[in-house]
Amino acid sequence: MLELEARAEPSRLMSFLSPLLAVVLMIAGGMLVFAALGKDPVEGFRIFFLNPVKDLYGLSELLLKATPLMLCAIGLAIGFRANVWNIGAEGQFMLGAVAATGVALHFDGSESALLLPAMIVAGALGGAAWAAIPALLRTRFNANEILVSLMLVYVANLFVSWLVFGPWKDPDGFNFPQTKMFGEAALMPVVLENTRLHLGFPIAIAVLVAGYAFMNRSYAGFRMRVAGEAPDAARYAGFSAHRMIWVGLLLGGAAAGLAGMGEVAGPMGQLTDKVGSGYGFAAIIVAFVGRLNAFGILLASLLMALLYIGGEQAQQYLNLPSSISMVFQGMLLFFLLGADVFINYRLRLRHRAAQGH
Amino acid sequence: MTGRPPHGTPSAGTPRLVLKGISKVYPAVVANDQVDLAVQPGEIRAILGENGAGKSTLMKIIYGVTRPSAGRIYWEGEEVEVANPAHARSLGIGMVFQHFSLFETLTVVENVALALPGKPALDELAQRIAAVSERYGLPVDPRRHIHALSVGERQRVEIIRCLLQNPRLLIMDEPTSVLTPQAVRKLFETLRQLAAEGCSILYISHKLDEIQELCHSATVLRGGKVTGECIPAQETPASMARLMIGKDLPRCAHGAAKADGDVRLRLAGLSHASEDPFGTDLKDIHLDVRAGEIVGIAGVSGNGQQELLRAISGEEVLAEKFPVQICGVEAGRLNPGQRRKLGLAFVPEERLGRGAVPAMSLADNALLTAAHSQNLLAGGFLRFEHARDFARRCIERFNVKCGGPGAAAKSLSGGNLQKFIVGREILQAPRLLVCAQPTWGVDVGAATFIRQALIDLRDRGCAVLVISEELDELFEICDRIAVIAKGRLSPTRPAAETTVEDIGVWMSGLWPGAETYESQPPTKRAESPNA
Numbered sequence: 047m048l049e050l051e052a053r054a055e056p057s058r059l060m061s062f063l064s065p066l067l068a069v070v071l072m073i074a075g076g077m078l079v080f081a082a083l084g085k086d087p088v089e090g091f092r093i094f095f096l097n098p099v100k101d102l103y104g105l106s107e108l109l110l111k112a113t114p115l116m117l118c119a120i121g122l123a124i125g126f127r128a129n130v131w132n133i134g135a136e137g138q139f140m141l142g143a144v145a146a147t148g149v150a151l152h153f154d155g156s157e158s159a160l161l162l163p164a165m166i167v168a169g170a171l172g173g174a175a176w177a178a179i180p181a182l183l184r185t186r187f188n189a190n191e192i193l194v195s196l197m198l199v200y201v202a203n204l205f206v207s208w209l210v211f212g213p214w215k216d217p218d219g220f221n222f223p224q225t226k227m228f229g230e231a232a233l234m235p236v237v238l239e240n241t242r243l244h245l246g247f248p249i250a251i252a253v254l255v256a257g258y259a260f261m262n263r264s265y266a267g268f269r270m271r272v273a274g275e276a277p278d279a280a281r282y283a284g285f286s287a288h289r290m291i292w293v294g295l296l297l298g299g300a301a302a303g304l305a306g307m308g309e310v311a312g313p314m315g316q317l318t319d320k321v322g323s324g325y326g327f328a329a330i331i332v333a334f335v336g337r338l339n340a341f342g343i344l345l346a347s348l349l350m351a352l353l354y355i356g357g358e359q360a361q362q363y364l365n366l367p368s369s370i371s372m373v374f375q376g377m378l379l380f381f382l383l384g385a386d387v388f389i390n391y392r393l394r395l396r397h398r399a400a401q402g403h
Numbered sequence: 404m405t406g407r408p409p410h411g412t413p414s415a416g417t418p419r420l421v422l423k424g425i426s427k428v429y430p431a432v433v434a435n436d437q438v439d440l441a442v443q444p445g446e447i448r449a450i451l452g453e454n455g456a457g458k459s460t461l462m463k464i465i466y467g468v469t470r471p472s473a474g475r476i477y478w479e480g481e482e483v484e485v486a487n488p489a490h491a492r493s494l495g496i497g498m499v500f501q502h503f504s505l506f507e508t509l510t511v512v513e514n515v516a517l518a519l520p521g522k523p524a525l526d527e528l529a530q531r532i533a534a535v536s537e538r539y540g541l542p543v544d545p546r547r548h549i550h551a552l553s554v555g556e557r558q559r560v561e562i563i564r565c566l567l568q569n570p571r572l573l574i575m576d577e578p579t580s581v582l583t584p585q586a587v588r589k590l591f592e593t594l595r596q597l598a599a600e601g602c603s604i605l606y607i608s609h610k611l612d613e614i615q616e617l618c619h620s621a622t623v624l625r626g627g628k629v630t631g632e633c634i635p636a637q638e639t640p641a642s643m644a645r646l647m648i649g650k651d652l653p654r655c656a657h658g659a660a661k662a663d664g665d666v667r668l669r670l671a672g673l674s675h676a677s678e679d680p681f682g683t684d685l686k687d688i689h690l691d692v693r694a695g696e697i698v699g700i701a702g703v704s705g706n707g708q709q710e711l712l713r714a715i716s717g718e719e720v721l722a723e724k725f726p727v728q729i730c731g732v733e734a735g736r737l738n739p740g741q742r743r744k745l746g747l748a749f750v751p752e753e754r755l756g757r758g759a760v761p762a763m764s765l766a767d768n769a770l771l772t773a774a775h776s777q778n779l780l781a782g783g784f785l786r787f788e789h790a791r792d793f794a795r796r797c798i799e800r801f802n803v804k805c806g807g808p809g810a811a812a813k814s815l816s817g818g819n820l821q822k823f824i825v826g827r828e829i830l831q832a833p834r835l836l837v838c839a840q841p842t843w844g845v846d847v848g849a850a851t852f853i854r855q856a857l858i859d860l861r862d863r864g865c866a867v868l869v870i871s872e873e874l875d876e877l878f879e880i881c882d883r884i885a886v887i888a889k890g891r892l893s894p895t896r897p898a899a900e901t902t903v904e905d906i907g908v909w910m911s912g913l914w915p916g917a918e919t920y921e922s923q924p925p926t927k928r929a930e931s932p933n934a
Contacts, residue, residue: 056762259784263784263785264783264784264785265770265774265780265783265784265785266783268767268770268785271763272760272763272771275760275761275762275763276756276757276759276760276761278753278756278757279756279757279758279759279760279771281718281739281757282716282718282739282749282751282757282758282771282772283739283740283771283772284717284738284739284740284741284742284743285740286738
């Protein structure tokens with residue numbers, strides 16, 4: 047019979063192969079879902095996974111979708127490495143969008159070249175400030191940051207709604223819950239002509255590189271890795287646990303806030319009550335599929351973006367509900383967690399001898 | 404210790420247990436290689452070997468915890484395959500593990516009930532426990548909670564739990580490592596009585612004097628193989644050591660300590676309440692450790708050693724500054740990094756997970772404590788080349804067998820990792836080194852090396868504080884010895900002017916001038932409120 051046998055040490059190969067295996071299984075599972083829904087699986091595969099990237103515009107949309115995902119995920123990964131479980135990137139994303147919108151509305155009509163940089167800073171600060179709440183509660187009162195950061199997502203959502211239904215509502219907006227459109231100086235410049243791909247993408251790549259340098263090259267990142275892998279060793283070495291919590295949450299919040307800023311100053315061009323579109327939650331999956339490392343997160347964010355766009359395509363061409371992309375996301379995480387078993391275990395065929403009575 | 408001849412000779416006839424050609428192969432290591440073993444009824448047989456010789460694996464195979472890769476087991480003449488510990492117990496095999504498996508929040512009788520088949524009535528069981536404990540001289544109150552018991556009492560609970568099932572073979576895994584010398588005496592009396600009644604005992608240990616005193620026969624393991632059998636009474640500790648480690652038992656060179664060094668560590672009335680509800684509070688501890696001497700702290704584990712170490716290292720920051728003074732600076736409120744800058748180096752008890760990060764390389768682990776002192780940083784970034792060089796120096800100077808600075812800490816054997824950690828701390832040229840259980844679970848060769856390194860460090864003018872449960876070790880390397888019991892520290896005594904017996908008495912809290920802070924003797928604390 048088959049049995050799982052513990053490996054002498056975790057397999058490095060499997061930790062790379064496991065996400066790939068999960069992707070393959072997700073695709074196979076997805077094709078089964080298509081078949082069960084009465085669609086041609088091959089056609090479904092083509093529309094879901096190939097259609098979105100068949101031309102340059104499609105590719106640019108993929109990168110556009112991946113931008114907030116990779117930003118949120120790299121910030122989360124820094125905290126996750128240190129066992130700081132920030133689940134509220136979604137809320138920090140919204141607060142970043144709110145802060146950037148505040149700056150844009152306050153300086154409405156300004157042509158200054160400093161407006162956009164100011165919005166970027168405001169976005170990052172807004173996200174960080176929102177993340178500072180769980181950090182403060184955790185370090186002062188030992189309140190669980192998972193719950194606090196998650197609950198703050200809903201607070202952030204209501205806060206955004208209040209703003210766009212109330213004080214920030216566009217007076218000429220036919221009572222829609224949205225602010226007025228930003229001026230040209232408050233919008234991210236497009237980096238690829240005839241597409242919507244904007245400056246946020248190169249910024250996200252730069253943040254990924256900085257995240258890599260922080261995690262793998264800096265002493266601060268080293269301390270966080272130690273805290274995550276062996277908390278007692280971090281205590282022994284004298285690395286402050288409070289500092290890890292602050293750094294992990296603030297960096298995660300800042301990156302998510304930056305992503306939120308990129309959305310309102312990018313494809314949206316305004317703040318609406320729909321600003322939180324799940325990027326902050328999806329980024330948790332991205333961070334883990336990407337093995338909490340920068341290059342992995344780049345690939346995983348592209349994959350996750352593909353699932354988003356593929357879901358839209360499936361809705362359009364296959365008449366499937368848009369929640370199909372959630373199904374794929376769920377399968378991806380499910381298979382990843384399953385495949386991760388083989389990092390620490392291997393399958394062995396075992397001949398079971400007769401037992402001594 | 405004594406050459407007292409073992410009493411009673413094991414009876415001949417059908418052996419109780421025979422192992423033939425037992426092998427256990429793990430993915431990375433061969434733990435047992437063609438081991439043969441026979442135990443007669445009423446025989447106390449020692450399984451002697453260094454750490455990693457395969458003793459524990461062999462016992463786990465007999466007890467059904469792991470299955471052998473090859474070989475046969477005969478129980479009272481019949482071949483068996485021991486499927487699991489429950490099966491082993493039903494055959495009549497009992498085992499007392501080195502690390503106890505008791506629920507701290509339950510009472511003695513509840514713990515025993517959990518190990519028995521079915522649902523025994525607690526009242527009746529309590530009477531049986533009382534009967535067994537009386538018969539074998541193992542005093543324990545069945546209604547007390549485990550967390551209120553001393554380590555020795557907990558071991559008695561484990562033994563009683565085995566005895567209630569009337570075992571015909573009892574396996575004891577390093578049973579004395581947690582006991583005072585006096586408690587060891589009592590344990591031996593119990594074991595002799597059991598053997599006299601016909602129970603076979605497999606006694607795992609690396610302590611040669613104990614084996615000589617207690618055991619009828621010994622099987623010696625080295626590197627997973629049987630390297631010899633002997634009658635301990637006819638051997639000397641030196642001859643058994645040769646069988647065990649393949650060469651003579653090395654000893655440390657130890658000159659007289661320098662007198663009148665400056666005080667490097669002063670504990671001035673250190674009191675601290677433990678965060679852990681089952682921990683020990685430190686009570687008014689006074690101690691000076693001077694440059695050029697090694698001070699040892701003996702004690703049965705769980706008497707405040709952990710708490711004391713954390714208070715000195717800074718892992719537990721105190722409310723006030725003065726109780727811990729490092730090199731003349733009041734350091735009570737400093738964190739471990741700040742204390743390190745004052746000249747403190749610290750070797751913790753747990754190597755993996757505290758002294759080193761298991762999955763990280765030795766070079767990364769060098770960064771753990773040496774980043775500042777060895778200049779391994781540049782502008783907040785890591786200087787990998789420097790870290791590797793420093794790790795390489797630790798490896799070379801301390802003879803660490805490993806795959807180089809890139810090897811993961813967990814790939815090293817316990818002894819080699821300990822040498823690396825001690826090397827990492829010593830090579831930072833500390834002014835004060837605090838070392839917990841320096842040779843716990845380390846093979847004899849590495850242990851001698853580490854002890855010698857501590858003595859050499861002392862001779863270079865460093866102050867050294869060693870906290871250990873191994874009395875022999877403390878007497879071998881220390882200039883002065885104190886005892887910690889129930890969170891209080893005894894006065895120090897020059898090691899040369901005291902004996903193991905004295906220290907043993909002190910270990911139960913009874914030193915001259917000890918405050919009579921408890922009217923009852925240490926083994927009888929407040930009764931637990933409910934039954």
